[in-house]
Amino acid sequence: MLKIHKKYRSQNNICRYAFLRTFPDGKINGKKFDTNEKIGSYIAVRVNGDDTGADKAEVFKTCCLKEFPFPEYLNEKFLGEDLIWVRMARKYEMVHTNKAIYVGNYLEDGLTNNRRKHNIASPVGCMHRAEEFMEPDLKIKYRIKGGLQYIVYGKFAGFHVIDLIHKSKYKVLVTACIPGGLFLYSRWGKAQ
Structure with missing residues (x-):
């Protein structure tokens, strides 16, 4: 981490460094970056680059985290951190490094395996996260997914x-997502 930070710390457009995570057996969580020390935003490399499914070990410049604080929602205890990562990506880039610095596993009752349950219990924050993913700088498949989630969590929020x-900037997208969003809302509600 220090080696990478020393190399890039003077570049004010860089806010964080992403390293690889491995499981205890040495297998990489997700995939390596296509280029070592690739510089690009979270949106360009991780979202639009279709590497959203795997956790990475990320190190942030403190000033950037302070600039983008996590919002708080009354009576809600969970919020996907990528809400902040996407907001941050609209201003800053990051260095993606093919060096594993984190070894870990997922617990059966952990956050990752129970994310939907936590999202449903914190629907307002999840609506705001979904709104970020409807922005036009993301690939259309993520915008549609954001629209669906906006409907689903909006319904869970009442x-x-x-x-x-009416609340959305993307009325056409939200309207198009109503049938699928209501279907998911019904299905997820029954599974609770």
């Missing part, structure tokens, strides 16, 4: 569909 359309 909003009517009409109110969700």
Whole structure:
């Protein structure tokens, strides 16, 4: 970490460094970056580069985290951190390094394996996360997924569909996602 930081710390457009994570058996969590020390935003490399499924070991410059604080929502205890990563990516880039610095496993009752349950219990924050993923700088498949999640978590938060359309900047996208969003809302609600 120090070696990478020394190399890039003077570059004010870089806010963090992403390293690889491995499982205890040495297998990489997800995949390596296509280029070692690739510089690019979280949106360009991880989201639009389709590497969103695997956790990485990330190190941040403190000033950047202070600039993008995590929002708090009344009576909610969970929020996907990628809400902040996407916001941060609209201003800063990061260095993606093919060096594993973190060894870990997922617990059966951990956050990753129970994310949907936590999301449903914290629907307002998840609505705001979904709104970030509807922005036009993301690939259309993530924008549609954001629209679906906006409907789903909006319904779990107690909003009517009409109110969700009116609240959104992306009324056409949200309207197109209503049938699928209501289907998922019904399905996820039954699974609770």
